[in-house]
Structures are given as C-alpha cells and as structure tokens.
Amino acid sequence: MTSPLEQKIKITGPSMVTANRTRDGVVIYRTAARDWSTDLSDAAIVRTADEARALLVESVADDVGAVGPYIAPVEIRENGKIKPGNLREHIRSQGVTIDLPVPA
Amino acid sequence: MYAYDDLDRTLINERVEEFRDQVKRRLSGELTEDEFKMLRLQNGVYLQLHAYMFRVAIPYGTLSSTQLRRLAHVARRYDRGYGHFTTRQNIQFNWIKLAELPDALADLAEVGIHAMQTSGNNTRNVTSDQWAGVAPGEIEDPRIWSELVRQYTTLHPEFSFLPRKFKFAITASAHDRAAIKIHDIGLRLHKNAQGETGFEVLVGGGLGRTPFIGKTIKPYVAGRDLLSYVEAILRVYNQYGRRDNIYKARIKILVHELGIEKFAREVEDEWLAMRDSALTLDDADIEDVRSRFSYPAYDKLPHMPEELKKAAHDPLFERWRKNSVFTHKVQGYAIVTLSLKPVGGPPGDATADQMDAIADLADRYSFGEIRVGHEQNLALPHVARRDLPALWKALDKIGVATPNVNLVSDIIACPGLDYCSLANARSIPIAQELTRRFANHDTADLIGRLHINISGCINACGHHHVGHIGILGVEKNGEEFYQITIGGRADENAELGALIGPAVPYGDVADVVEDIVEAYLALRARPDELFVDTVKRLGVEPFRERVYATR
16 A cells, blocks of 8 residues: 555645544544644644645654544635535544434 | 354464554554554454444354344443444444454453454455255255355465455355355355255355456365365465456456456366365364254244234234244244344444343344344344244334335445445435335335345445445545446346446435336336346336436
8 A cells, every 4th residue: 555655645725634543543633733633623734735745744653643644625614613625524523424323 | 053162262362362462562652553454454453434443253144142242242342332234244343442452352252253354355254144054945054164164264374365355155045145146255055966965166256346246167066175176266366366456356357357267277277286185074074063053952833823823913013024034944933034224224233232132032032043144134043933923022122123124125235434434425324314215114015125235435345236226325526426226136146237327416316216116116017026127127228217317
C-alpha cells in the first residue's frame, strides 16, 4: 500500500487531517497545537497542498497515537464553524445515520 | 456440535497470548502500524470508520448456547451491546477498543471461539449449509468435511500468504444453501455411479469487482483425496496467482485468464505428483473428526402433535410456521429460522439480550445448538414440533419471529458507509426503508420468494450480484447512487444479475424496487412463478421500461 506521503496531494478547498486513535479507534483530528482532538471544531485547517502536506507529515510521524492519517475536505460556514466536507466525514464526525440496536 | 481437543484449545490460547503481546508492543510504540496491521488482520481486527471492528469466526455456522452467551458477553462487555452476523457466517463487533481486544479474545477462547483467519490473504472461515446434519435428503453432514478442511488450512504456513483471501464453502444437499458457486472453492458432496461419496469441486467463483460463477474443475474427488486435491489447487493458485495487482489477485481471475481447462490440467499435474502423500485421508482420520461431532438423542415423536393442531387455529402462529419452520430429517422435529430482519431494523444485527435469550431457548428447545446462515439469520436446528407454539411465543417476544424468511424484506446487507471504511454508500438505511415499504405480510406472501441483496461498494459483501434484486451503492460527485440488477441467484442455479439501467439516487431506490416488484406481479405467468423465474423468462427489458419510463 502506498504511504499517504508518497501520494500526490491535491486539495480543492479547506481541508483537515483526520485519523483514528490507536488505543480505541476513535475518530480524531489534527490540531494546530500539533496534537489530536476528538472534536472537529479543533481541527487545524489548511488551504494549500503545501500546508496539507506539512500537516500530514507531522500527523503521520505520530504513529503511536494515531492510525492512518489522511487529508479530508471540510466546509467552513459563514459563522466560522467547521463542517465535514463529504458524507463519509459527516458519518465519521457525527456517527452512524441509523439508530443503533442498543441506544447509547 | 464439534468438541475441541487439547491441541485445539492449546492453539487458541497460545494465539491469544501471542496477540496480547503484539497489542502491548503496538500500544507502546515498539511496533509501528505498518508492522502491526498484518498481525491484527490475522486476528480479525480491522479499522473501520469509527472504531476497530472485530470479526469472530463461527466455523460452518455452528454455535453452542454457551458460545452464543459468550458472544453476548463480548457484545456487552467490550462493545455496544450488539453484534452483526455476516454473509460468511461470522459475527462482527463494531466498537471494540484495541487495548481491550486481548481480553475479549481470551474470554472467547474459553469457549472455543477465535478470530483466526477471519481476515488477511489466507484461507478464511469454512462455510457450509446452516441446515447441515438435519436437512432431509442430505448425503451426509458436510461439517465433517468442513472441519477437516478447517483443521488442514488453519495456520497452514504455505497458505498464510496467498495472493489474496481464499474462501471455501461446502454443501451436501441438492438445494445449495451455502452459495458454493460464488466461492473460491465450492465443494458439493454427492455419490458417484458406484454409490461412493465424494465431491464435485468447483473453483473460481466470487463476487466483488469482477464477479464469476464457479466452474466445475473435477466432477468427482473421493473423500480420501479431498485434502490433496485442495492442496493442488492452492499450490497452483499460490504459484500463478497475481501479486502485482490486488484487483486481479483472486483465483477467479487466474481461472478466467488461464481458462478452466488449462487451470484444471495444471491442478491435475500437481495432484498426480502428490495424491498418494501424507494428505491422503484414511478412514480413521475421517472417523476421528466425525466422532467429535455430537448429535442429539432424538425422541420418537409424532409428526402432528396435539400442541401443533391446537395452535393451528391461531393465524399469526400459522403464518410464522409456514414461513419460518422447515422440514427436519427426523420425524417430529423441525428446523426453525430466526429472522434477524425486523421491519425497520439493520439486517443481521442481534443485541446481547437477544443472543442470551436465544441461547436459553436453544437449551430449552434445540439441544443447545444454534446455526448461522449466510443470509444473516439464525436457526434452531433441532426443535420438537410439539414445542413450536411455545417457541414461537418466546421468539416473538424478543423480536426474532418476523415471518419474512426468504421474502422481500429478508434482505442481505453489508454494514455500508455507516460503518465500513471501504464503502461508497450506505446500505442499512436502504434496507430499513425497503422493509418498511414491504412491511405488510400479506403483500410479502403474495410476492413470494424474493431476495434483495445490498452492497455499499463494489467489494460486494452484501452479495448484490446474486440478489434476485441486487443493489450496489456507488458515489457520483459526492452523492450516493445505486445500481440495480435483477435476476441474480446464489443457489445451485447461481447466476449473476443483469443491470437494469443507470444508477438512481439514494432517495429513489425504494421507489425503483417497488416499481420492479409491481412489474413482476403484473408480468408473472402464474402466482407461483418466482420473481427470478419471471426475469429469466422475460429478460430485463420489461422491468427496465417500467422503472425508467417515468424517470
């Protein structure tokens, strides 16, 4: 499998880096403080391919804390709120779109 | 039930401790994810959208009540209180924490359950007929042979790093409930002209990106030669199967590219050089495995007990009995399918409470045994017919007596984009909406047997290619679209469905399926002509016209 750093990085709008937390698989987002957060609103936002690559490089370096970092699109609303940029990221951020068989 | 011996138990326990050490080293940073990934996959651990997913093997779909209770315990203790039964007779837990996985595996190992070879490029869980050992007319119990293949392939060093995953399915009945024609190797037990039992061997079946129906490579292989013949196939595949392109690495591509005749010759040459080797099974080998399967001590019971005659006056019971109760090989007993397809529910899911309750009912009514079918339903294989009314009430109480088995709302569906990192589109909400549209049992009965299969991506875990109606989720410009096929089937007459036209958006899928069903009801030659037979007779065109005329 090609490393994410070997792939050509192309972004068409505001983006972030997301991964899963190693110990429990929870969805996490790379923050500007070079850490991870479970809250999308904490995500560092990048707007160019170079910025995205730099954020990905530091994210991939944290192999103990995170699994499979990748760049994903976001939408920035007028009020500055960060929203997932596609359905997959919406589901990762908000959870499944169905009722779970056993309510949480 | 199959009883593990000391060797089996030692192997499973050692595997748990090995994985515990691997997890510890991963969490400490001693192992990188690149190093760890293959190790976790070999223990059934995937990383999905929200969490790790843990796939547990249920060899040939047979569970004891003790094992089912332990699966319930894992669901409750380590997950979110439910599990998902898959199209390969396994169970998956969707919310497992890596740090807790070794404990979950250890709990399962205590009752003889493991997760070996539920992932990775090796020989996967051997699947079989969920009615094995109880189906009328069966040649013999296919689980004996499934277990022999399981033992032979488990941790086999030569076949632990195949070009791609490799799946076996075995049946011993004329009607194929194990979908052997869509497996890498399909084995059909039958008798030759001399009355000896052996196998028709099919090879190269599979779904996914490039679907193929399996082809017969050898019409008869004697039981004693089964392992050597299978090894010959695996060796040829291991040697020639492509490793340069993941999409062309399955044996079906090799068989297709070489042609079945050339592939068969290669296998035959390999086999002739090794057939009389240590792999030849003698009667004692087979008897040893056979003797470790225990069978119930059935009572001599009437076919029509008083309890059943009395309950026949209840139309709700009668509807369920006619739909979900099947003939057993022993008079006075029945096979009961438990529908895991409630109206509006996710197909194949069972809560921990349901699993515990089913385990209790299995103890009370089915000699402590439960089966898992590839259609994502469960079965109690040994129910006395006199107990059917009481069992029905108990099953209804826990929500697994929906009388929709083999009907339009008995939908096979993969987890789709709600859970799966490979998916392009959601499967479960589509299935849920369809079960609501077809919730009326009278309508479903009128429609008759109709299998809808849904996959959220081209990998086809939901077997959409072989659904009577197949639904495949794709992504177009960021939106979910669905391709619809009709005329597929997974039984002994397996066929791939044909596309009816352009993909339709998420919101239109249920309407399209309703249109197809309405067209069928108008077009069928007689009330007992099944949907799939009408499609066979008329082709896709009348259905295409109906669906796209107004779209």
